[in-house]
Ligand SMILES: Nc1ncnc2c1ncn2[C@@H]1O[C@H](COP(=O)(O)OP(=O)(O)O)[C@@H](O)[C@H]1O
């Protein structure tokens with residue numbers, strides 16, 4: 120499925136339709152919240168670019184639960200679409216980006232917010248339910264104006280009833296960027312490199328139909344250490360997602376975003392299990408592997424071949 124702003128899918132995913140046709144399946148782009156769609160017409164529904172769900176979270180989860188054969192499945196979508204999962208993984212010993220959580224139910228006043236921001240280092244504020252870097256801001260702790268903007272930002276999100284994450288800005292993101300590792304049915308497929316998204320003082324504001332801040336991605340050769348860290352993060356997730364046992368089938372698609380500190384092992388920035396761009400165009404063979412994985416998923420179900428790409 121896709122969203123109404125991208126009814127023909129993201130250009131990155133359009134070649135998938137031909138790759139699936141080559142394999143004997145008829146796939147079409149379908150908008151997730153189109154009321155005229157009968158999801159039981161499809162043998163499989165694969166989420167691809169439903170990027171407008173973050174401000175309609177409850178509606179999106181209800182929709183996910185109503186689709187007969189959705190991948191990734193609704194329990195995974197529910198768990199992975201709220202970044203509180205990072206805390207759950209950290210509690211079980213996984214290295215994740217350290218986060219202070221601000222919950223709307225606490226009714227923080229501006230002073231209390233100020234006291235929860237780092238004293239010295241740049242920091243990031245973002246909503247727990249977010250995508251595409253929208254509503255994400257980078258602030259300078261020692262600059263009074265920047266701190267004030269950060270307080271306003273956090274206050275605005277909290278007043279909308281949204282949980283807020285405060286993180287130290289990891290300087291490694293400026294120096295080396297992020298590594299995004301893509302897994303198909305649990306097997307490492309390829310990796311891409313993502314440049315830093317936030318300049319000092321930058322606030323990415325989602326306005327109108329904006330779905331995401333454009334990213335600068337490039338092909339990347341992941342190290343053995345990164346692949347192992349990503350596999351470990353996925354194993355942690357599989358053990359913790361409600362309704363899944365470690366023995367259940369691996370996820371059709373997963374993207375693990377890692378940042379590696381100058382000295383030390385990679386830390387998890389984000390686990391993209393809902394609607395990640397998979398950047399198949401940046402890695403030879405990746406599109407074929409993704410199409411093969413979708414076909415394998417299809418074969419686990421009824422003997423017909425209609426696929427909705429949302
Ligand atoms: N703690 C952080 N340190 C450095 N950069 C960050 C941090 N948090 C977010 N960013 C930047 O903002 C981008 C978006 O944040 P992310 O947590 O990946 O949310 P999403 O991709 O869901 O919008 C990241 O790709 C990164 O460039």
Ligand SMILES: [Mg+2]
Nearest residue numbers: 251252376389
């Ligand atoms: Mg991200």
